[in-house]
Structure formats: structure tokens, C-alpha cells
Amino acid sequence: MKLRLPGRRPAETTPDPTVDLTTQQATAVGKGRPTPKRNEAQGRRQGPPPPPPRTRKEAYKRMREQQAANRGSAREAAARGDDSALPARDRGPEKRLVRDVVDARRNAGSLFLVVAALVLVGYFIPNQAVQSYTVYLWFAFFLIIIGDSIVLGRRIKKVVAERFPNATRTKGLVWYGISRATMVRRWRFPKPQVAVGAEV
Template structure:
């Protein structure tokens, strides 16, 4: 900030462009809890003091990695976009996740059905083996048809909602999510069945 005087002698304040003025509302939340004083002091001490040797530097790097992994696990469980892995970030991927989670799909029941087919194929009766074979062909055909229909609808929805965004890989990402059972999906589903994404 520089001051200059006009002909009248009044001080005029000029703001340079290098200093953007950002006024934060003091009542607005920070988006994170305030750390305890002891934690803040301990962190400040560790950051201020460089590691004494390679062993201590490796220990600090390990602790930082562990903290990052813990944050990522919590983000995957809660859906916090800031700490999600790169493959799950962005509005396109979020829409693909919500699109899959809002609908029933045959592919999510593939694992239990495959176990049932395996049990039927182990039974020494030829009738059970025929039933297992027919079920196997039926499940595969149903999953393929369901996946094509899902990918067609998802591509259409992505083109309408995100015309200027990079949509590459979103359909494959959604297909891989359909192969997981709903309760085992990460990030956890954020929409209920039947809800519009």
C-alpha cells in the first residue's frame, strides 16, 4: 500500500494489484476443527526442527504417509471430495457413482450367484451341472445386456450435465463399481436406491 498526496494535501491510498483484498467472514466456519493447543505446539515443534538423521526422516515420512492414508480412508467412508484418491475425484466421477448407486444392477449380485453356481457344479449329479451351466450363461448374458443399457444411459446423462468436462473413463469406472456389492463399495454410496443422481 502506498500513499500519495493530492494538490489539496489529503492523503490518498493506492492499492497495488499484488495485494488482493480478501475479507473473511469471522462467523463463517473454517471447515475443520480447531486443534488442541498441545497438538498444535507439538506439530509446530516437529516442523520447526529438521530431522537429525535418515532414520528420523524416514520415520516422519512414514507417519505423514500413514496420516494421508487415514484421511483417505475417512474420505472414502464419508465421501469427502478433498481427500479422495485421484481416480474418484471430480463431479463427473461423483455423478457416475451416484448413477450406479441409485439403481439395481445384476452385476452387483455376480459374486453370490457365482458361488451358488460353483456349489451346483461340484454336486456329482448331471442335472445340477446342467442347471449350473444354464445359470452361468444366463447371468453372463444378463450382465452384458444390463451393462450396455447402463453405459448408454450414463453416457447420455454425462453429455447433458457435463458437456465441457473430461468424461474419459467414467463409463468404465461406473461399470467396475456395478461389479461390487453395494455395501462393499468405496467411496460409500451417498444416494438411496431410486433417488435421482
């Protein structure tokens, strides 16, 4: 035991090397747990960073690959109907509702390409009767499309008025739905989100 002379400061205690200083500091401030290390707090990287491009050609190649990946993800989001990835003409809850109304029914306009192919084949057949029937089929199909479009337009107006009574672009929504109805179902974009016959 050493005698302490008056006026001298008490001797500083030497820290125990067997005790973790981080644990001591955490206990002193009352955290109850050791302070995490820097690499644990910031999170670990997923593998080493890629080396920088050595040539301009390599840098351009990497940029094209990244742009292609971004375009692919954006197109997938647009195909699902995500408003943030859709073009301006397809955005909005009213447009989504119109797409569901169109996709939930069988539309005569979706047969346009099939009938057009039959008419084209009929024109090349060297038979006057077949060509005459082809013309009649073409006019009859156009009349069916007009009638189906009128029914579809009324359906769109009715549903939009019920769900969105403050909508003012009803005419534009009708034409939007009719133009979508003339496309083959599997070629529509954004892709249909409802089954045929579903209640909308």
C-alpha cells in the same frame, strides 16, 4: 511548593504504583482496552508438550502412530468422496456423478459373487442334471449382466451429456460406472452417497 529556577527542566512526575502501566499506555494511544499479554495473544497450549523420544525405537514408534492416524483420516475423507483425498481415477465431478448414477439403481452385476458361489457349489455336486443347470444359470446371468450394462451405459451417457456437455471422456466414464456396478454395494469405494431409487 518548590520554586523552579529559570533554565531548569520541570521535575518529572513519579508514576503512581497503584495504577497499571499497561492500562495507562492503552489509554494514551486510544485503544480503550489493555494490551493483551503475550501468552493470551499467542493462545494457550493444550497441555504440556510431549517429551522428546529417548531412543530411536521410541521415535520410530511415534512416527508410525502419527502416520497411521493420518492414513485413517485420509481414508475416512476418501470414503466420504472428498476429491482432495481420492486417488486420481476417482476424482472429478463427472466421476462423482457416475458413482451417484450407479449407486441410485439396482445393478445385476452386484449379484456376481452370489451367482458365482452358486455355480461353484453346483460344479461339486455329483449330479449331471445339476451341473447342466449350473452351466445354463452361468450363461443366463452373463447375458443379464451384458444387457444391464448396456442400459447403465446409456443412462450414464445421457446424464453426463445433460450435466457436463463439454465432457470428452464419455467412454471412460461408462467403463468406470460398469466396473463399479459389478461390486457389492457395501464394498464400493468411495462409499455410496445416495440411496437406492434416488433421483440423480
